[in-house]
Amino acid sequence: MDILNALVLLFNYVIVPSVAYGSQLALGALGVTLVYGTLRFANFAHGELMAFGAMITILCTWWLQSLGVSIAPLPTALLALGPAIAVTVAIVLITDRTIYRFYREKRSAPAIYIIASIGVMFVMNGLIRFIIGPGDRAFGDGQRYIIKARDFRDMTGLSEGLGIKTSQGITVLVTLFLVAALFWFLQKTRTGKSMRAYADNRDLALLSGINPERVVMYSWIITAVLATIAGALYGLDKSFKPFTYLQLLLPLFAAAIVGGIGKPVGAIVGGFVIAFSEVTITYPYKKFLTYLMPEGMQPSGLVQLLSTDYKFAVSFIILVIVLMVRPTGIMKGKTV
Amino acid sequence: MKKTLLATAIVAAMTTSALAGEEVKVGVILGFTGPIESLTPDMAASAELAFKEASASGQLLGGKTIKPIRKDSTCIDAAVATANAEALITAEGVAAIFGADCSGVTGAIANNVAVPNGVVMISPSATSPGLSTIKDNGFFFRTAPSDARQGQVLASVLQRRGIKDVAVTFTNNDYGKGLANSFANAFKAVGGKVSISAAHEDGKADYSAEVGALAATGSKYLAVFGYLDQGGKGIIQASIDAGAFSDFILADGMIGESLTKHFGKDLNGAIGTVPGGKTEGAQVFATMADKSGIKKDGPYVGESYDAGALLALAMQAAGSANRSGIQTNLMKIANAPGTKIGPGEIAKGLKVLASGGDVDYVGATNVEFNKVGEVLGSFKELEVKNGKFETIKIH
Numbered sequence: 001m002d003i004l005n006a007l008v009l010l011f012n013y014v015i016v017p018s019v020a021y022g023s024q025l026a027l028g029a030l031g032v033t034l035v036y037g038t039l040r041f042a043n044f045a046h047g048e049l050m051a052f053g054a055m056i057t058i059l060c061t062w063w064l065q066s067l068g069v070s071i072a073p074l075p076t077a078l079l080a081l082g083p084a085i086a087v088t089v090a091i092v093l094i095t096d097r098t099i100y101r102f103y104r105e106k107r108s109a110p111a112i113y114i115i116a117s118i119g120v121m122f123v124m125n126g127l128i129r130f131i132i133g134p135g136d137r138a139f140g141d142g143q144r145y146i147i148k149a150r151d152f153r154d155m156t157g158l159s160e161g162l163g164i165k166t167s168q169g170i171t172v173l174v175t176l177f178l179v180a181a182l183f184w185f186l187q188k189t190r191t192g193k194s195m196r197a198y199a200d201n202r203d204l205a206l207l208s209g210i211n212p213e214r215v216v217m218y219s220w221i222i223t224a225v226l227a228t229i230a231g232a233l234y235g236l237d238k239s240f241k242p243f244t245y246l247q248l249l250l251p252l253f254a255a256a257i258v259g260g261i262g263k264p265v266g267a268i269v270g271g272f273v274i275a276f277s278e279v280t281i282t283y284p285y286k287k288f289l290t291y292l293m294p295e296g297m298q299p300s301g302l303v304q305l306l307s308t309d310y311k312f313a314v315s316f317i318i319l320v321i322v323l324m325v326r327p328t329g330i331m332k333g334k335t336v
Numbered sequence: 337m338k339k340t341l342l343a344t345a346i347v348a349a350m351t352t353s354a355l356a357g358e359e360v361k362v363g364v365i366l367g368f369t370g371p372i373e374s375l376t377p378d379m380a381a382s383a384e385l386a387f388k389e390a391s392a393s394g395q396l397l398g399g400k401t402i403k404p405i406r407k408d409s410t411c412i413d414a415a416v417a418t419a420n421a422e423a424l425i426t427a428e429g430v431a432a433i434f435g436a437d438c439s440g441v442t443g444a445i446a447n448n449v450a451v452p453n454g455v456v457m458i459s460p461s462a463t464s465p466g467l468s469t470i471k472d473n474g475f476f477f478r479t480a481p482s483d484a485r486q487g488q489v490l491a492s493v494l495q496r497r498g499i500k501d502v503a504v505t506f507t508n509n510d511y512g513k514g515l516a517n518s519f520a521n522a523f524k525a526v527g528g529k530v531s532i533s534a535a536h537e538d539g540k541a542d543y544s545a546e547v548g549a550l551a552a553t554g555s556k557y558l559a560v561f562g563y564l565d566q567g568g569k570g571i572i573q574a575s576i577d578a579g580a581f582s583d584f585i586l587a588d589g590m591i592g593e594s595l596t597k598h599f600g601k602d603l604n605g606a607i608g609t610v611p612g613g614k615t616e617g618a619q620v621f622a623t624m625a626d627k628s629g630i631k632k633d634g635p636y637v638g639e640s641y642d643a644g645a646l647l648a649l650a651m652q653a654a655g656s657a658n659r660s661g662i663q664t665n666l667m668k669i670a671n672a673p674g675t676k677i678g679p680g681e682i683a684k685g686l687k688v689l690a691s692g693g694d695v696d697y698v699g700a701t702n703v704e705f706n707k708v709g710e711v712l713g714s715f716k717e718l719e720v721k722n723g724k725f726e727t728i729k730i731h
Contacts (some may be wrong), residue, residue, distance in 0.1 A: 012578055013548040021542070136565065138598075149579020161579035234541065239570065244541035282545050283553040302532070302552060308545045309508075310534060 001158070006291035009162040011162075012149065018279045020168040020237055023175035026271030027230035028248065030182065030264055032224040033333075037199035037262040038219040039100070041113035046227060046252060048124040051245035052091065053228025053247025054235040055132050056084035058139045065141065073143030075166065077236055085228045092224040095120055096216065104216070121246075128242045137240045144168065167237040174229060179268060182222070186264065191218055199262060239242035247312070251278070254315040258322045269330055274315050282308045358658040360385065360396075362647060363424035364437035367411030372437060377632045379460060379640040380406060383434050386644030386682060387626050395684035395690060396652060409436040414444035421449040431657040432456040433649050434640075439464030439566040446476045449610040456662045458646060460639035465514050475663055478695070479646070479703060481611065481713025486587060487518030489694065489715045489731050490559075490609050494585065495526040497607070502528065502585065503555040505546065505571055507562035509537040515561045515587055519562040531555040538566040538618050543574040551580035559585040564595040576602050586718075596723055606720040609731075611713055621700035638679075638700030646670055646680050649697055652689040670705045672696045 027149065028050060035043040043049075060080030070076055097115055146169050149161030186192040191214075198205040198215040206212060231245065238244070251274050259270025284304035293299070322329060364383060366376040369380045384404050391401035405428050407420040413556055417436060422712040424430045433455055436442040442462035450457040451472050458477040459467075470476065496503065502589045504519065506512030512535065520530045531553035536546050550558060550571075558581040562568025568590045576599070586595075586608035596603055616648035618638060625632040625641075647662065649669045654661025668684075674694035679687040697703055 012552070013544070013580075015549075017544045136569075145577075149577075150582075153579070163577055163579045165577055238541035239573070241539065241541060243539055247540070279548075283548045283550070287552045287554060290554075294545070302549065304549060304552075308549050309537065311545060313721055 002291040005158050005160045006288050008156075008158055008162050009151075009288055009291065012160065012162045014279050014283050016162070016164055016168060018170045018275045020165075021274030021279070022272035023171045023236045024226070024230055024237070024271075025248075025251055025255045025275050026268040027175055027178065027226050028232070028252045029259065029267035029271045030179075031226040031230070032252055032256040033259070033261055033264060033267040034219050034223050034226075038195060038215055039104075039113070041110045041117065042253065043223075043247065044114060044117045045074075045121040045124055046223075047245040047247075047249040048121045048128065049088070049092065049224065049227040050231030050234065051242050052124055052231070052250065053084055053088040054222070054231035054240055054245075055086045055128050055242075057081055058137055058235070058240060059130065059230065060084055061139045061141075071142070073166065074170070075140050075142040075236060077141075077232055078170070079140055081229060081232060082131065084232065085225050088228045089221050089224040092118040092220045093217065096220050125242065125246065132242070134242055137235075139240065140167065141237050143195030153295070165237065171233045171237055174233065178229065182226075182264065195219060216313050237276075250312055250319075251275075251304040251315040257333075258318055258329055260329030263329070263331040263333040266329055266331030266333050273330075276319065278311050278314045278316055281305045281314050282311055337349050358400050360400050360651065361403050361405055361428055361430045361640060362644075363407060363421070363428065363430040363433040363435070364404045365407045365409045365417070365421055365424065365433055366437045366440070368406065368408045370409075370411040370413070375635055376437060377635045378637050379437070379716060380404075381628065381630050381642035382625065382637040382640035383460070384628065385624070386641050386648060389680070389682045390645070390648035390686065393686055394649060395683055395686035397656065398553045400657070402648060404434075405432075406431060409438070409441045409445070411438040413440060414441050418444050418448045419443035421445040425449060425453050425455055430455070431651065431659060432458070432662050433642050434458060434460070434643055434647060436637075437461045439467060443467055443470060446470060446472055451475050454663070455659050456647070456650075456666060458643045458666075460643045461636040464510075465518060468710060472709070474667075474709065477643075477646075477705065477709040479643045479701060479711050480636060481711055483514050483712055484518035484607055486611065487515055487520075488522040489717075490519055490585065490587065491522035491526055493530065493555075493607065493717050493731070494523065494528060494607060499557055499585075500528050501531055501555050502557045502559050503550045503553050503581075504529050504533040504559045504561065505536050505550055506533070507567055507589070511589070512561050519559065519561070519587075536562065536567045536571060538563060540567065540570065543567065543570040544578060547571060547574040547578055547580050551578070552573075557581070557583045557585055559587075560590055561587045563589045569595065569598065572599060572603070592599060593725075596720060596725055602725040603720045604723065608718040608720075608725070609715045610718060611715055615700075615702045615714065617678045617698055617700045617702060624680055641679060642697070642699035642701055642703050645677075645679070645685075645699055646697055646703070648682060649677070649685050649689065649695060652686045653695075654665060665707065668706055669695050670697050670703050 028230050034047050057080045059076055060083050061077045064076050146166055147166040149163035153161040194210045195215050198210055255270035255274045256267050258273055259266025284302035286299055286302045291297045366380055368376050387402040387404055390396045407424055408419040436445050442459045446457055456475050459683040461480050462478055463483045465478050465482045468482050502574045504516050506516040515718040516533050560571055587640045588610040591608050591610045621638050622632040635643050650662045650666040651657045653665035653669050674696035677687050677695050677697045688695050702714055715731045718725045719728050
């Protein structure tokens with residue numbers, strides 16, 4: 001019984017939240033890595049892109065809710081994703097036409113791209129706050145929980161509860177589906193193959209007749225789709241506040257680099273590595289050990305490696321260690 | 337000629353002579369510029385309302401009037417504030433100082449100017465717990481309760497309800513830290529146990545990790561000293577999602593309709609405290625303020641009026657506008673025993689004092705000083721019932 005309790009405790013506070021958070025990070029990091037692979041620069045505006053996608057999703061959700069459209073028990077936001085993706089794709093293509101293409105034609109150095117993307121980040125950040133305001137926005141509806149912690153306790157008779165939110169379940173399922181679709185696209189379709197070829201060796205790809213502007217366009221479209229979905233899921237699962245997406249930038253980059261930048265598989269692995277480390281390192285194991293240890297040997301302290309204040313520091317430390325020990329990342333991506 | 341002028345100036349500065357029809361100068365030092373410049377005009381007007389009332393009664397020290405001299409405290413610049421206070425005391429020769437407003441400049445003026453010069457200073461709005469322990473030789477008073485007070489009230493509320501073991505999370509700033517500390521000390525003193533006191537940052541999207549740490553302690557109750565539209569709300573959301581806590585204890589920053597509207601019945605049973613509590617005096621003062629064009633629900637206006645009234649009454653009790661006389665009498669006229677004096681009854685108080693009686697000034701905010709010259713204030717104890725905050729009692 002104690003072992004079961006300990007396991008449920010771990011699931012409730014560590015595994016379920018990490019899996020959901022890891023999925024959100026993985027989707028975001030995939031976008032970062034795709035842009036890096038084909039356009040060769042670290043896109044600092046990616047966090048804001050996610051916020052932008054989430055914002056359009058929220059606006060559409062509100063509109064649908066006002067019309068009385070509902071797909072309960074699922075959140076209406078899922079329906080709103082379609083139009084939101086369309087708008088986000090449009091904004092990304094406009095940014096590329098007006099800003100990045102200029103530097104591409106001049107064959108600018110990556111550092112210049114990065115500065116340009118920081119500019120895009122600020123403009124987009126301002127735009128978002130201008131449209132939806134800086135405050136908290138609630139847009140979740142439908143059934144909030146798959147299992148409520150209290151119901152789980154009553155059902156199983158255990159003293160620990162396990163709560164799973166609908167948004168967590170949706171996040172994991174959607175991520176699985178998207179990742180599968182992306183890999184199918186990159187491995188099996190002609191466009192996907194040309195993208196990979198362009199990412200691996202740009203000159204060789206150009207020689208074999210691949211149209212670079214098309215590859216760039218497809219990368220942006222996929223990035224926008226992933227960013228919108230990741231942003232909306234993050235907002236649905238946690239809460240939507242424009243500034244929090246700026247804070248996501250560090251774990252996102254850490255995930256992409258730890259996994260091996262430019263490698264889609266790496267982004268997914270990196271996302272989960274970062275999410276699990278953030279949560280497992282800052283979780284206090286006192287209660288967990290209390291269940292497992294024999295009477296009298298139970299810890300009196302919290303058994304917490306790092307205070308939760310240092311959550312973001314964890315991704316930073318991992319980032320630094322990876323850059324020092326294995327700069328190409330787990331999946332042998334490009335050196336940064 | 338020059339000498340006589342100088343002599344008169346000195347005499348006026350000391351304000352020791354008690355000629356009828358003379359003016360008593362009182363310094364009003366508030367942040368008329370700076371971050372709280374929108375609040376200070378009403379605070380100054382409230383204090384001056386009390387001065388006017390005392391002057392108009394004709395009872396004050398046999399018919400004297402109080403002349404307020406306004407100076408800027410800037411709220412944030414201690415150097416400017418102390419220079420201005422210095423000018424009030426040496427150049428204007430004020431009998432006492434009303435102010436200052438923000439805790440930082442108030443401490444600077446008290447330590448560097450008012451106390452060394454032996455001038456009473458009474459602040460209507462400085463709430464930092466640090467000001468309780470400054471070496472003021474009994475010259476510093478305040479009519480706004482210290483932030484530490486709420487921690488004590490909350491601790492006694494919990495003790496009365498038989499709650500013994502609490503996990504605390506606070507917003508990572510001076511307000512949160514101060515409150516968490518004062519609560520922990522007071523709660524320990526009444527036999528309670530704070531299993532963890534952890535900070536949370538505002539403005540994050542997700543607080544599940546923080547809640548995990550709080551829940552690991554095994555405490556049943558979670559005290560949230562944060563903001564209802566910020567991290568505090570996130571902490572409660574994550575607690576409910578994970579099933580970690582269902583019994584919450586909330587401080588003033590968490591009390592608001594938006595919280596109960598968001599969580600509804602999930603918040604049932606939550607206990608909270610918030611400063612205030614409508615007293616009779618507050619209602620009387622509200623109508624008075626309305627008539628004088630003062631924002632009646634503005635922050636610290638009642639406290640400002642009370643501070644002004646206390647100064648006038650202390651002068652009367654001393655029998656002269658003597659600086660040390662004011663100091664020795666301030667505590668006496670504010671506390672029991674004596675005739676109770678509400679807002680608008682300054683004339684009555686002056687009369688009682690003139691005839692040798694004793695007064696107990698109650699005023700707009702139920703003034704009662706403790707040993708170090710600060711009010712205890714009143715707090716409302718709230719409980720969430722059926723998804724709504726309800727007032728249980730007033731402390």
